[in-house]
Amino acid sequence: EARLAILGVMAEAIPGPRDDVGENAPKIEAFEIPVEKIGEVIGPKGKMINTIQAETGADISVDDDGMVGIVSVASSDIAKVEEATRQIMLIVDPPTAEVGAMYTGKVVNITKFGAFVNILPGRDGLVHISKLGGGKRIDKVEDVLELGQEIEVVVEDVDPNGKISLKPVGDAPQRENKRDEKPAAKPDEAPVAVSDEDEDGDVDNDDTVVADDSDDS
Incomplete structure (x- = not known):
């Protein structure tokens, strides 16, 4: 009980x-x-x-x-x-990148031949160095990108092995610290000398006063 x-x-x-x-x-x-x-x-x-x-x-x-x-x-x-x-599940079974799709990715690795950009969980794509100069040749990827920088990219190709080729969207990318730089200030111009004028409008180019030593007649 x-x-x-x-x-x-x-x-x-x-x-x-x-x-x-x-x-x-x-x-x-x-x-x-x-x-x-x-x-x-x-x-x-x-x-x-x-x-x-x-x-x-x-x-x-x-x-x-x-x-x-x-x-x-x-x-x-x-x-x-x-x-x-x-x-974690996005890493285990990541979504597939589609050709033509645009992403805001983050630079996760930089090599001599380009930059790897993470566009989806578990999905990185390569932006080849030849596509980073906006039509101009650049010597180093680091000239325009840095690790951790965000960049707008579009998927150009996905090969049978799943490797993703990317290209930047719009203008050539710039390093974030370069975008933040302000143009150098111009050096101060030398002051312009202002001439004194006498009452008649004649320019007096010499401030030195010459005393008249002649006797008053």
């Missing part, structure tokens, strides 16, 4: 399991990804996974059991878990 009484009190307080955990309780989402995608999710030296964690505020871990990758995303805010999961 005592046991039934306790169960009755519990049923009144919590008639059934909650649909969701408490507001401050950690939420964890775990899912599998292909083993070959683990490197892309983590990124070079952890760059990609660290970026997602910084942007979403969620904690992410990736394990490998030899068959599949297991991703765990945790946060006390379910919205952060969902956003981090969304970004």
